[in-house]
Amino acid sequence: METAQRADRDRGETMLEPDFDPAPTAVQIGRCGYLSPCRAPRCATSYTTIVLRKIDAAGRPVRQIELCDIHAEIMIARERKRGFEIFDRRDWR
Numbered sequence: 001m002e003t004a005q006r007a008d009r010d011r012g013e014t015m016l017e018p019d020f021d022p023a024p025t026a027v028q029i030g031r032c033g034y035l036s037p038c039r040a041p042r043c044a045t046s047y048t049t050i051v052l053r054k055i056d057a058a059g060r061p062v063r064q065i066e067l068c069d070i071h072a073e074i075m076i077a078r079e080r081k082r083g084f085e086i087f088d089r090r091d092w093r
Helices: 002-012 069-081
Strands: 026-031 050-055 061-067 085-089
Touching (some): 026 069
Antiparallel strands (some): 050 061
């Protein structure tokens, strides 16, 4: 009888499930080392210079976007207002 009760209890419990869409907690800024158009809508600049990566609490990249200098500064200010921690790595090569 005890094993049947234990089996019922175990079926009701859920195992740890991985979070495949983690919430970003910080933004990492870096120089773009490849040619790509700015991802901002209707941007007149032809090439990107900045890569913004949103990273989760474990330091893993969640999203990435390539932007020109003007749109990157706008995005950084917006994310700072939202409370994201900003890691500026533009001086790294």
